Amino acid sequence: MKNYFRLGLLIFLTPVLLWLVLLIVIPHIELLLMSLKGTDDYGNPAWTFSHYATFFNEKIYWYTFVRTAVYALATTFLTFLVTFPVAFYITKIVSKKFTGFLTILLLMPFWVSELVRVYGWMILLRESGVINHILISLGIINTPIEMLYNDVTMMMGLVYTSMLFMAVPLISSLEGMDDSLIEAAHDLGASPPTIFFKIIIPYASHGITSGAIVVFMLALGNYLTPTLMGGKNSLWFTEQIYNEFIASFNWNQGAAFGFLLLLLSSFIIWAGLKLTRQELGRALS
Amino acid sequence: MKNPVLEIEHLRKIFGNFVAVDSLSFDVEEGSFFSILGPSGCGKTTLLRMIAGFLSPSDGVLRIRGKEMNSVPPNRRPVNLVFQNLALFPMMNVRDNIAFGLKRQKLDKKTITFKVDSILERVHLQGYGSKQVAQLSGGQKQRIAIARSLVLEPSLLLLDEPLGALDLKLREQMKIELKKLQSEVGTTFMYITHDQSEALVMSDTVAVMNKGRFEQIDTPRELYSNPATSFVAGFVGETNILPVKVISNNPLKVATLFGLELAGVTAGETTKAKELDLYIRPESIMLDPDAGLQDINKFSLHIQNILFDGSNTKVLATIDKSDTEITVALPQSSQFAHIKKGSVVSAGVHADHCRCYARG
Amino acid sequence: MIRTLPQSGLYKIAFRFYVVLFYIFLFAPLIITCLLAFNDSSFPALPWKGFSLDWFLANGPDRVGLFHDRSNLSSIVVSAQTAFWVSLFSVVVGTMGAFLFEQEDFPGKQGLYFLALTPLVIPGVILGISILLTANSLGIYFEDNFGLDVPFLRPSFWLVVLGQFSFITTFVLLVVSARLKKFDRSLEEAALNLGASRFEVIRYITLPFLRPALIGSGAVAFLMSFENFNTTLFLVGSETTLPINLYLQVRDGSTPIINAVSFLLIVSTSTIALINLLLSNRKS
Ligand SMILES: Nc1ncnc2c1ncn2[C@@H]1O[C@H](COP(=O)(O)OP(=O)(O)O)[C@@H](O)[C@H]1O
Numbered sequence: 050m051k052n053y054f055r056l057g058l059l060i061f062l063t064p065v066l067l068w069l070v071l072l073i074v075i076p077h078i079e080l081l082l083m084s085l086k087g088t089d090d091y092g093n094p095a096w097t098f099s100h101y102a103t104f105f106n107e108k109i110y111w112y113t114f115v116r117t118a119v120y121a122l123a124t125t126f127l128t129f130l131v132t133f134p135v136a137f138y139i140t141k142i143v144s145k146k147f148t149g150f151l152t153i154l155l156l157m158p159f160w161v162s163e164l165v166r167v168y169g170w171m172i173l174l175r176e177s178g179v180i181n182h183i184l185i186s187l188g189i190i191n192t193p194i195e196m197l198y199n200d201v202t203m204m205m206g207l208v209y210t211s212m213l214f215m216a217v218p219l220i221s222s223l224e225g226m227d228d229s230l231i232e233a234a235h236d237l238g239a240s241p242p243t244i245f246f247k248i249i250i251p252y253a254s255h256g257i258t259s260g261a262i263v264v265f266m267l268a269l270g271n272y273l274t275p276t277l278m279g280g281k282n283s284l285w286f287t288e289q290i291y292n293e294f295i296a297s298f299n300w301n302q303g304a305a306f307g308f309l310l311l312l313l314s315s316f317i318i319w320a321g322l323k324l325t326r327q328e329l330g331r332a333l334s
Numbered sequence: 335m336k337n338p339v340l341e342i343e344h345l346r347k348i349f350g351n352f353v354a355v356d357s358l359s360f361d362v363e364e365g366s367f368f369s370i371l372g373p374s375g376c377g378k379t380t381l382l383r384m385i386a387g388f389l390s391p392s393d394g395v396l397r398i399r400g401k402e403m404n405s406v407p408p409n410r411r412p413v414n415l416v417f418q419n420l421a422l423f424p425m426m427n428v429r430d431n432i433a434f435g436l437k438r439q440k441l442d443k444k445t446i447t448f449k450v451d452s453i454l455e456r457v458h459l460q461g462y463g464s465k466q467v468a469q470l471s472g473g474q475k476q477r478i479a480i481a482r483s484l485v486l487e488p489s490l491l492l493l494d495e496p497l498g499a500l501d502l503k504l505r506e507q508m509k510i511e512l513k514k515l516q517s518e519v520g521t522t523f524m525y526i527t528h529d530q531s532e533a534l535v536m537s538d539t540v541a542v543m544n545k546g547r548f549e550q551i552d553t554p555r556e557l558y559s560n561p562a563t564s565f566v567a568g569f570v571g572e573t574n575i576l577p578v579k580v581i582s583n584n585p586l587k588v589a590t591l592f593g594l595e596l597a598g599v600t601a602g603e604t605t606k607a608k609e610l611d612l613y614i615r616p617e618s619i620m621l622d623p624d625a626g627l628q629d630i631n632k633f634s635l636h637i638q639n640i641l642f643d644g645s646n647t648k649v650l651a652t653i654d655k656s657d658t659e660i661t662v663a664l665p666q667s668s669q670f671a672h673i674k675k676g677s678v679v680s681a682g683v684h685a686d687h688c689r690c691y692a693r694g
Numbered sequence: 695m696i697r698t699l700p701q702s703g704l705y706k707i708a709f710r711f712y713v714v715l716f717y718i719f720l721f722a723p724l725i726i727t728c729l730l731a732f733n734d735s736s737f738p739a740l741p742w743k744g745f746s747l748d749w750f751l752a753n754g755p756d757r758v759g760l761f762h763d764r765s766n767l768s769s770i771v772v773s774a775q776t777a778f779w780v781s782l783f784s785v786v787v788g789t790m791g792a793f794l795f796e797q798e799d800f801p802g803k804q805g806l807y808f809l810a811l812t813p814l815v816i817p818g819v820i821l822g823i824s825i826l827l828t829a830n831s832l833g834i835y836f837e838d839n840f841g842l843d844v845p846f847l848r849p850s851f852w853l854v855v856l857g858q859f860s861f862i863t864t865f866v867l868l869v870v871s872a873r874l875k876k877f878d879r880s881l882e883e884a885a886l887n888l889g890a891s892r893f894e895v896i897r898y899i900t901l902p903f904l905r906p907a908l909i910g911s912g913a914v915a916f917l918m919s920f921e922n923f924n925t926t927l928f929l930v931g932s933e934t935t936l937p938i939n940l941y942l943q944v945r946d947g948s949t950p951i952i953n954a955v956s957f958l959l960i961v962s963t964s965t966i967a968l969i970n971l972l973l974s975n976r977k978s
């Protein structure tokens with residue numbers, strides 16, 4: 050009987066192991082190895098930390114790195130600020146009839162490719178764009194303003210792209226919250242801010258963590274929005290990686306950058322989970 | 335036994351270091367209605383799941399129709415199980431549920447249709463084939479679950495507390511129906527329950543189980559009137575338990591803590607202990623016994639309360655001047671109509687009905 | 695504060711105003727993109743010069759509509775093919791993973807489960823480059839040692855499929871596991887008891903139960919693959935997928951043909967998403 054059930058285990062285990070080992074484990078080991086490969090003084094292949102040294106010696110690299118991390122964190126926080134009131138409105142304030150409709154409406158834009166969404170913002174915001182045209186026709190401004198290609202716009206684009214991944218976990222955790230908790234707190238004399246910070250936020254913390262992890266990860270690894278909406282000197286770290294790989298064809302340097310980005314994202318996610326005392330499995334499901 | 339369908343030898347199941355089923359050996363006779371009665375957690379389901387093949391025994395042998403089953407996977411065993419929660423397939427209608435096992439045997443369409451129709455008729459649900467499972471009532475689901483197993487004509491049908499989820503009225507009705515069904519089809523039923531009335535009403539043989547072991551295997555009548563252990567005496571039927579001290583042996587004479595002396599009989603394992611437990615069934619106590627009766631213990635009862643329950647009415651009464659309270663059956667005949675709360679009546683119990691077991 | 699408690703008028707109005715603004719913010723870029731696909735102009739910009747289907751139908755010489763644009767059309771086909779294979783593979787492997795983690799027991803299960811979740815928190819760019827590096831090293835190895843040239847180890851269609859599969863599978867795994875958690879195991883035992891083999895149990899009992907999750911996660915896997923950019927960017931060969939192709943066009947200046955593609959994408963993905971939602975709502 051043992052063997053009888055073991056066969057099932059083997060059938061399920063094999064493809065999963067192949068997937069994880071061949072496509073996740075080995076490639077990331079290879080990434081690390083590649084980042085440590087270089088040439089010695091005589092031009093022979095050798096192990097070296099030189100690619101990491103380059104990163105720390107060239108100001109532009111670690112500047113971009115830190116900038117990317119800070120902006121990704123800011124994006125996460127802003128996304129939370131922007132979506133929380135909407136999630137709260139949908140689940141707790143608007144008449145229950147509309148909850149489902151508003152949720153579906155909220156999800157719809159995100160089924161469309163990120164590229165299309167960014168493109169939409171570009172034709173709205175650029176110098177010859179729709180908003181400038183309207184402002185000029187209304188006589189509010191005389192000459193068009195370039196609203197694209199700056200950090201503020203780029204942040205807006207990042208927030209826009211990430212909202213769904215914050216909104217869905219927020220809505221589902223707020224939906225699971227019994228209204229009577231808020232009613233009871235109100236009845237016991239708590240003020241709205243107290244209710245908000247002592248009841249609602251702690252209850253939704255699981256949803257907030259899941260949302261924050263995914264949003265942060267997506268912002269950090271985003272390539273499209275920073276390249277298309279950010280300015281010429283608002284470099285994003287993924288662009289550095291792309292440049293090393295595709296433009297300079299310096300794969301070892303690119304691998305080092307990639308590995309650093311992986312370390313950064315793992316560290317921040319780990320720290321976030323530790324701070325909120327959660328596990329990855331629970332946060333993602 | 336002439337013709338055992340199931341033979342079990344020294345069957346054990348250990349979870350970690352907890353012994354759930356402890357070295358059981360017993361046979362089940364072909365065509366009989368065999369029940370296992372025991373409190374929750376005593377290992378009934380574990381035993382059944384070993385027979386069905388969902389658990390492998392830690393030790394021991396299991397044979398069905400003489401064939402060893404230990405290494406046979408559950409889907410090749412000639413036993414079928416009616417699950418505690420029924421486990422009807424919600425994605426299929428009634429007909430497909432019943433036909434599921436037949437289809438696995440690769441029978442042809444005509445045979446399957448015929449068999450399904452006749453089993454539906456057997457359980458009085460002809461015409462329900464196209465109903466969805468969710469449309470059925472509790473009792474109907476019950477019958478479909480049994481039909482689904484019976485249609486495969488198993489050597490042995492295992493039922494795990496199948497009436498547990500039904501309400502009382504329906505349970506009473508299903509008990510009778512199940513018993514009838516079993517005698518009609520002649521399949522061996524192995525029925526698990528913690529409800530003594532189900533076991534007593536339906537079974538040819540009942541095994542009383544406690545802490546992974548069988549305390550007694552017997553007919554319902556013997557079990558009730560001749561319980562082999564104090565556990566059986568306490569678990570099967572209602573009983574009064576009084577701690578007593580031995581005064582003399584052969585014939586046995588004991589005294590209660592408040593000094594009443596009674597003649598009794600020893601039962602269960604023999605013991606030299608001086609302190610025993612005396613078991614008396616409520617209906618063994620006679621109210622207003624004839625003065626001429628021999629060999630009976632006599633005492634008076636002070637009626638504290640009457641628990642009216644139709645034919646099952648009882649009184650709570652203290653014995654003599656003590657505050658020891660016992661339950662006594664009160665037949666609903668005019669002869670006892672004078673008994674009220676507060677009355678004092680004489681009472682007697684035959685020495686054979688005063689069964690003394692070792693304490694513990 | 696909430697609908698059952700008394701709320702001040704200002705609170706209500708301010709809240710409603712904010713939510714309306716939010717939804718405008720949400721839909722403005724999409725609606726503008728769609729509208730400008732029908733503007734009779736050579737630039738995706740205002741002023742409105744009249745309604746025209748040129749950007750879909752025109753066939754030269756001044757304007758070439760989407761349906762005559764080889765490069766965009768073929769990238770749509772490539773994307774659809776990629777998405778087909780990715781959703782097929784990821785649903786199969788993701789479902790096996792769900793069975794593995796929900797129903798089997800083996801040493802190291804917790805660790806493997808953790809590993810199976812990580813693709814969701816690895817930036818797509820990193821997945822792309824590490825798979826590219828590995829494929830490349832393997833290619834060199836085969837070439838040096840066996841003189842073999844393995845085409846799919848260079849950036850190519852199948853490398854894109856593998857790259858997307860590597861993280862979309864995790865998504866399927868989570869969705870199917872969630873459904874499998876709700877499955878009553880005694881149904882499987884009942885089927886085994888009635889004589890079904892392990893395979894038949896899965897075929898007739900478990901899979902029918904999982905069907906909504908399989909269809910749902912398959913549809914989402916298709917969409918995720920269809921619009922993936924980050925991972926694909928590094929693995930794509932000569933057969934460009936639609937998002938990559940669009941990116942190249944947007945980067946190098948734009949014509950309303952991009953609006954036309956976007957319009958089709960918006961309409962078709964919304965339709966798929968809506969059907970999916972309706973189906974899953976009806977089921978539950
Ligand atoms: N898989 C298991 N692992 C550990 N203990 C178990 C397992 N299954 C049952 N048990 C224990 O075995 C005992 C008997 O269980 P069971 O056979 O279900 O009792 P019953 O059906 O008589 O109520 C219980 O104490 C239960 O906790």
Ligand SMILES: [Mg+2]
Binds near residue numbers: 379
């Ligand atoms: Mg049980």
